[in-house]
Amino acid sequence: MKDSDVIVLDEPRLSVADQFYLPQVLVGLGTTMKHMFKVLSGTDIVIQYPEERREDMPVEQGGMLLRTYRGVHRLNKDEEGRVKCVACFMCSTACPARCIHIEAEESPWQDREKYPAKFDIDELRCIYCGMCEEACPVDAIELTSMYDIVGLTRQEMIFDKEKLLRIFDQTVEDEPM
Amino acid sequence: MSWIETHIPAWVFIAFIAHGAILGTVAYLILLERKIAAWTQDRLGPNRVGPFGLLQPIADGLKMLLKEDYRPADADPRLFTLAPALMMFVMILSIAVLPWGGTKQTTRTIQVAGTIDSATAVAEQNTPFGATLIGTPIVQTSGEDESAKSTITYTYRYAFQIANLNIGVLYIVAILSISVYGVVVGGWASNNKYSFLGGLRATANMISYEVPLGLSILTIVVMYGSLNLATIVEAQSHYWFGVIPAWNIFTQPLAFFLFLTCIHAEANRAPFDIAEAEQELVGGYHTEYSAMRFGLFFLSEYAGMITTSAVCVALFFGGWHLPGLGGNVDPAHPSVTTSLVVCVLRALVFFVKTLIIIGIFMWVRWSLPRFRFDQIMNLAWRAMIPMALVMLLVTATTLYLFGPHDEAFRATGLITWKMAVALLIANAVMLVIIAAGAALLPAAPPTNRRVRVLGSRFDQAPAAVPATA
Numbered sequence: 001m002k003d004s005d006v007i008v009l010d011e012p013r014l015s016v017a018d019q020f021y022l023p024q025v026l027v028g029l030g031t032t033m034k035h036m037f038k039v040l041s042g043t044d045i046v047i048q049y050p051e052e053r054r055e056d057m058p059v060e061q062g063g064m065l066l067r068t069y070r071g072v073h074r075l076n077k078d079e080e081g082r083v084k085c086v087a088c089f090m091c092s093t094a095c096p097a098r099c100i101h102i103e104a105e106e107s108p109w110q111d112r113e114k115y116p117a118k119f120d121i122d123e124l125r126c127i128y129c130g131m132c133e134e135a136c137p138v139d140a141i142e143l144t145s146m147y148d149i150v151g152l153t154r155q156e157m158i159f160d161k162e163k164l165l166r167i168f169d170q171t172v173e174d175e176p177m
Numbered sequence: 178m179s180w181i182e183t184h185i186p187a188w189v190f191i192a193f194i195a196h197g198a199i200l201g202t203v204a205y206l207i208l209l210e211r212k213i214a215a216w217t218q219d220r221l222g223p224n225r226v227g228p229f230g231l232l233q234p235i236a237d238g239l240k241m242l243l244k245e246d247y248r249p250a251d252a253d254p255r256l257f258t259l260a261p262a263l264m265m266f267v268m269i270l271s272i273a274v275l276p277w278g279g280t281k282q283t284t285r286t287i288q289v290a291g292t293i294d295s296a297t298a299v300a301e302q303n304t305p306f307g308a309t310l311i312g313t314p315i316v317q318t319s320g321e322d323e324s325a326k327s328t329i330t331y332t333y334r335y336a337f338q339i340a341n342l343n344i345g346v347l348y349i350v351a352i353l354s355i356s357v358y359g360v361v362v363g364g365w366a367s368n369n370k371y372s373f374l375g376g377l378r379a380t381a382n383m384i385s386y387e388v389p390l391g392l393s394i395l396t397i398v399v400m401y402g403s404l405n406l407a408t409i410v411e412a413q414s415h416y417w418f419g420v421i422p423a424w425n426i427f428t429q430p431l432a433f434f435l436f437l438t439c440i441h442a443e444a445n446r447a448p449f450d451i452a453e454a455e456q457e458l459v460g461g462y463h464t465e466y467s468a469m470r471f472g473l474f475f476l477s478e479y480a481g482m483i484t485t486s487a488v489c490v491a492l493f494f495g496g497w498h499l500p501g502l503g504g505n506v507d508p509a510h511p512s513v514t515t516s517l518v519v520c521v522l523r524a525l526v527f528f529v530k531t532l533i534i535i536g537i538f539m540w541v542r543w544s545l546p547r548f549r550f551d552q553i554m555n556l557a558w559r560a561m562i563p564m565a566l567v568m569l570l571v572t573a574t575t576l577y578l579f580g581p582h583d584e585a586f587r588a589t590g591l592i593t594w595k596m597a598v599a600l601l602i603a604n605a606v607m608l609v610i611i612a613a614g615a616a617l618l619p620a621a622p623p624t625n626r627r628v629r630v631l632g633s634r635f636d637q638a639p640a641a642v643p644a645t646a
């Protein structure tokens with residue numbers, strides 16, 4: 001880049017009132033004061049999160065529609081309580097974040113050939129797009145509406161098969177398959 | 178009780194209470210700051226620890242104490258430790274001259290066996306250190322030679338503050354300018370370029386704003402001819418037309434604005450917080466500090482705010498003076514009171530006024546963006562210093578012109594309503610002159626130009642070698 005390519009712009013000269021800063025300062029102070037009054041008079045829009053939750057509020061008032069929410073995954077079970085997944089790898093192939101890791105093994109049951117010996121989802125890499133759910137041919141993986149998952153380590157946030165099956169037990173009441 | 182009264186001077190108690198109160202308040206000021214920050218941003222602020230988050234400062238303090246106290250390998254170990262201590266030390270020192278409650282007058286009666294020669298000598302012996310005897314002690318002798326008893330009644334006064342210095346204002350200015358050493362030494366000792374730059378900026382900031390600060394204080398000092406904060410406060414505790422308190426905010430509003438701006442710069446707070454500018458300098462001078470060392474920097478910033486705001490209250494808002502709060506016993510010296518309760522109430526009034534100024538500090542901080550460095554320098558050198566100089570000149574001229582013709586002013590040295598009106602008009606005229614001057618002032622040099630530095634790698638032209646003389 002040559003010097004001639006640089007366009008040098010000078011700041012416009014301030015008006016006399018603006019040079020004193022004070023009028024504009026007072027305007028700014030007025031603005032923040034307005035906001036302070038808003039909070040102090042109790043007309044704020046703060047939701048006290050753990051006690052108040054958006055899913056408990058009507059959608060018109062800033063609530064959240066849980067039915068369409070894409071939260072943490074679960075692995076569905078069939079009627080006999082076995083994992084439904086047939087380890088076809090469709091979900092891990094479809095996953096844009098590459099966060100599903102499956103190890104398939106020969107199934108101990110007669111009605112299918114394979115089942116997942118290991119099924120890990122890295123919930124920190126997942127972007128909760130729902131592609132896995134779309135891809136699954138047997139509706140074995142689903143996204144629930146649980147969003148408040150926490151962990152103290154990264155390792156804790158890699159959900160294995162047992163944990164994903166547990167989430168199914170937790171959520172099947174409210175969100176049947 | 179009597180032994181304590183005569184042997185331990187009152188300022189020891191006042192020092193204990195004032196320091197305790199201020200250090201306690203500092204912790205809660207941080208909570209207040211976070212609350213105000215939240216409110217201006219439509220949030221609620223910390224409200225989980227205790228009711229309304231009132232225990233938050235304790236949680237914060239515990240956190241500071243328990244965190245790892247980390248020091249970078251190449252930092253200067255002694256200076257690194259010294260810097261936060263220096264900051265805190267300075268802030269604690271500067272509280273000493275604040276006139277909390279005027280003057281306390283005590284009348285005591287003591288009994289001495291036998292007759293006495295000099296009642297004054299005995300009374301002086303029994304007067305606590307730092308107090309002055311008022312009037313002549315009254316002696317009553319009863320009984321005969323052997324069983325004679327003398328009853329001495331005497332009155333003494335002491336200032337209800339830690340130290341009643343005659344150069345109180347000067348002391349504050351001097352001590353506060355040491356506080357920049359804490360920033361500079363901390364920045365230097367951290368061995369970190371951001372900290373170092375923060376220290377440099379703080380120095381430039383301090384040097385620039387000490388000047389208008391001093392000048393705006395001087396306008397008040399000129400009015401009363403005293404550097405004693407207690408005297409300045411006492412001189413403000415009368416009324417014009419019987420209702421308007423004679424506070425300096427009504428006579429010197431411009432000086433007040435200058436002073437307020439300068440103490441913002443002095444405290445290194447937004448919009449003058451270039452020394453810590455998170456966006457440019459990570460954390461400025463305290464980038465490398467952690468745990469309680471950082472805590473000391475943090476606390477001393479707030480302690481400094483208390484001191485400077487208190488000085489502001491003393492200079493411009495009549496200090497402990499509150500219309501309607503009685504207790505004066507000596508019309509010539511409105512600060513004198515015999516009641517300890519009045520003294521404490523005055524201290525509370527002083528404190529509440531200080532808190533209001535601190536509230537303004539916080540409100541400003543969360544409203545205004547940070548000034549650019551060149552704007553800060555321009556504001557100080559091209560605007561505030563000339564303004565303060567003009568103001569000092571105008572105040573002195575007004576006093577010189579009107580003072581000799583004003584009987585009351587000559588007699589008492591108090592600002593009468595005529596003087597007040599004259600000063601107010603002078604302020605207004607000055608504002609007009611300054612506005613006109615600002616319009617006539619040549620434009621500041623353009624800030625967005627590349628400056629050619631001969632021989633630098635950005636200067637394509639071959640460096641011209643200056644001829645050696």
Ligand code: SF4
Pocket residue numbers: 091094095096097098099100121125126127128129130131132133
């Ligand atoms: S929701 Fe999307 S990102 Fe997450 S596991 Fe399924 S496919 Fe991958």
Ligand code: SF4
Pocket residue numbers: 084085086087088089090091092102135136137138139140141
């Ligand atoms: S797509 Fe469904 S069945 Fe196939 S591996 Fe994934 S979860 Fe299992």
